[in-house]
Amino acid sequence: MSDRFTLKHRFYAPPEAFTATHVVLPEDEARHAVKVLRLNEGDDITVVDGAGRTVRATLETVTKKSVIAGIQESQEGIGESAPALHIGLALLHQAGRFETFLEKAVELGATRITPLVTTRVQQRKFNRRRADLILVGALKQSGRSVLPVLDEPQDWSSFLGEAEGKRIVCHESADPDRRLASLVGSSDQATPSMWSVAVGPEGGFTDEEIGRATDAGWDVCWLGSRRLRAETAAIVAMTLISQSGDVD
Secondary structure, three states: OOHHHOOOOEEEOOHHHEOOOEEEOOHHHHHHHHHHOOOOOOOEEEEEOOEOEEEEEEEEEEOOOOEEEEEEEEEEOOOOEOOEEEEEEEOOOOHHHHHHHHHHHHHOOOOEEEEEEOOOOOOOOOOHHHHHHHHHHHHHHHOOOEOOEEOOOEEHHHHHHHOOOEEEEEOOOOOOOOEHHHHHHOOOOOOOOEEEEEEOOOOOOOHHHHHHHHHOOOEEEEOOOOOOOHHHHHHHHHHHHHOOOOEO
């Protein structure tokens, strides 16, 4: 990544906030720039649009309510890697643990995140506004340029039928010979361009849910002999898969 795009001050603005020559920071980002960071006209910042674009820009208008920056240069795809990763994690009883997962999913390169509603979930919704803020914060912190798609909660059958690419269910009862680490690192097959990974809730998937996954053509994989929390299992799976791609 070019040093020109790793400036200390990094902001997010949606694609519609950009013109060919300027970017207008959203109200909350502008407030942070002015009241917290005390930035002034002439200061350089980095702005990412969440759709793959990163720009270096210079502040031109700085008021209490508005921050407008002139775009100096632009680059696509900074911080992104192949393959694409769709991660589905069942909603967790403790909201804080699910929010930790969301943050790490961004850091580890997820391109789509689906909260799952399975038989053993105890929570069927999440705080969407807070989740969006977490994703944007992690986007800026991690140096990525693409904001993952965050779905509304989805039932198990819908997820099984909709997910694409190399499809993996992580489950403690899987055959130890079917380690995800071995599958990801296998040299006798081409690296998939897309992975879809599913991790169950605190109580795990039911046998019936695993049966439906295998009937639908999903691979059931093992993450090791230690019992992992659901969000930890998801992080382990994403870490393994992220290592199969090269960061730009």
